[in-house]
Amino acid sequence: MDMLARTHPDPRAGDLAGFQPGDSLFTAQGLGFHGRGCLLRAAPREDVGACAARLLAQADELRAEADTSEPAAADASAARPLLLGLLPYDPAGPAPALLRVPRSLRRIDAPRVLPPARGGAIRQRREHPDQAGYERGVSAALERIARADGLRKLVLSRTLELELEHPLDLPEVLARLWRASPHGHTYALPVSEDGPDYFLGASPELLVRREGRRVRVHPLAGTAARHADATEDARIARALLDSPKDLLEHAVVVEAIEAALRPLCRTLDIPSRPGLTSTARLWHLGTLIEGELADAAISALDLAIALHPTPAVCGLPTADARRAIAALEPFERGYFAGTAGWCDAAGDGAWAVAIRCAHASGRRLTLSAGAGIVPGSVPELEYQETGNKLRTILDALGLH
Numbered sequence: 001m002d003m004l005a006r007t008h009p010d011p012r013a014g015d016l017a018g019f020q021p022g023d024s025l026f027t028a029q030g031l032g033f034h035g036r037g038c039l040l041r042a043a044p045r046e047d048v049g050a051c052a053a054r055l056l057a058q059a060d061e062l063r064a065e066a067d068t069s070e071p072a073a074a075d076a077s078a079a080r081p082l083l084l085g086l087l088p089y090d091p092a093g094p095a096p097a098l099l100r101v102p103r104s105l106r107r108i109d110a111p112r113v114l115p116p117a118r119g120g121a122i123r124q125r126r127e128h129p130d131q132a133g134y135e136r137g138v139s140a141a142l143e144r145i146a147r148a149d150g151l152r153k154l155v156l157s158r159t160l161e162l163e164l165e166h167p168l169d170l171p172e173v174l175a176r177l178w179r180a181s182p183h184g185h186t187y188a189l190p191v192s193e194d195g196p197d198y199f200l201g202a203s204p205e206l207l208v209r210r211e212g213r214r215v216r217v218h219p220l221a222g223t224a225a226r227h228a229d230a231t232e233d234a235r236i237a238r239a240l241l242d243s244p245k246d247l248l249e250h251a252v253v254v255e256a257i258e259a260a261l262r263p264l265c266r267t268l269d270i271p272s273r274p275g276l277t278s279t280a281r282l283w284h285l286g287t288l289i290e291g292e293l294a295d296a297a298i299s300a301l302d303l304a305i306a307l308h309p310t311p312a313v314c315g316l317p318t319a320d321a322r323r324a325i326a327a328l329e330p331f332e333r334g335y336f337a338g339t340a341g342w343c344d345a346a347g348d349g350a351w352a353v354a355i356r357c358a359h360a361s362g363r364r365l366t367l368s369a370g371a372g373i374v375p376g377s378v379p380e381l382e383y384q385e386t387g388n389k390l391r392t393i394l395d396a397l398g399l400h
């Protein structure tokens with residue numbers, strides 16, 4: 001019985017060369033899950049938490065049935081059913097939550113495919129909104145915050161729409177993304193039934209990881225562009241650690257995460273000041289928060305739902321920021337600023353904030369990036385910051 005095929009028939013195990021349209025990928029800290037096919041999936045509009053529990057319980061039952069009729073699995077890791085998922089920024093928006101228990105799953109520990117030195121070419125590009133439109137949006141956001149009716153921060157984003165010479169070559173592009181950020185989270189999930197549309201990216205930001213009762217969250221907020229000269233780069237990093245505007249942007253995120261986690265944890269360790277996290281192009285303020293769950297029944301996905309969206313991608317208070325973003329951004333975020341990750345039947349898992357990403361549909365690609373707006377934000381600098389974030393994903397995709 002082939003209800004839960006244990007490994008892909010592809011002989012090149014461990015190699016992304018076997019990645020096919022319709023497959024899913026999520027990697028975190030050098031460990032990747034490559035899923036193929038779909039054994040079980042969420043029903044449209046089903047409650048995400050309840051649905052995940054139902055899918056994993058069903059997958060467990062199917063595994064138990066398969067166990068009685070099949071020899072023991074060669075890959076012990078496959079014995080625990082696991083779902084790969086992508087949740088949209090707005091749970092009430094048009095993009096549905098995607099949760100899938102893959103028909104077969106394998107663990108891969110390195111991309112191995114060698115991407116060519118040069119990537120794909122861009123035929124057309126359009127910024128939406130354009131620079132003037134984005135900067136007007138930042139000014140309008142600052143006015144809303146200055147009204148002193150409660151809104152303290154909002155994250156305003158923009159998109160870059162591209163038409164490419166050729167559709168993305170997925171194995172190549174995923175290897176490129178993974179290599180570009182080996183310590184981050186590389187993800188690629190099909191957003192259509194048969195797999196031609198993908199949402200993919202390489203996020204430096206961990207929304208939440210759960211291992212048993214241990215919980216880890218690593219929010220990033222507050223950004224500065226890096227410099228090629230090492231002395232200047234170090235000066236920029238020190239200045240970021242002392243920037244009142246960036247410290248405020250960051251503190252708001254930590255405050256919201258503490259409010260969400262405190263009731264769920266019996267211990268919670270929150271450093272009093274942020275540290276630094278770097279990517280190839282950017283410095284970020286980051287705070288590593290660790291805790292111990294009060295109730296081991298709370299899964300990684302439950303935690304992701306409780307935390308999402310943090311003010312790193314939305315704002316504070318959340319409901320006010322959501323409304324302001326809907327009024328000021330002239331596009332639907334879809335899966336951008338949502339979360340991508342995995343969860344197993346024991347409740348363990350990891351979810352990344354879905355940023356530094358692209359929605360790919362044939363030769364069309366939509367990239368999105370946002371920046372936190374607080375008192376002291378300067379419209380032109382926020383435009384540049386979102387440009388640096390967009391360049392990160394363009395570089396990682398090998399586009400020029």
Ligand SMILES: C=C(O[C@@H]1C=C(C(=O)O)C=C[C@H]1O)C(=O)O
Nearest residue numbers: 220222223312355369370371372
């Ligand atoms: C919203 C994005 O990034 C988030 C916003 C940041 C900021 O405003 O400084 C930094 C890291 C991320 O939490 C993005 O990359 O699009």
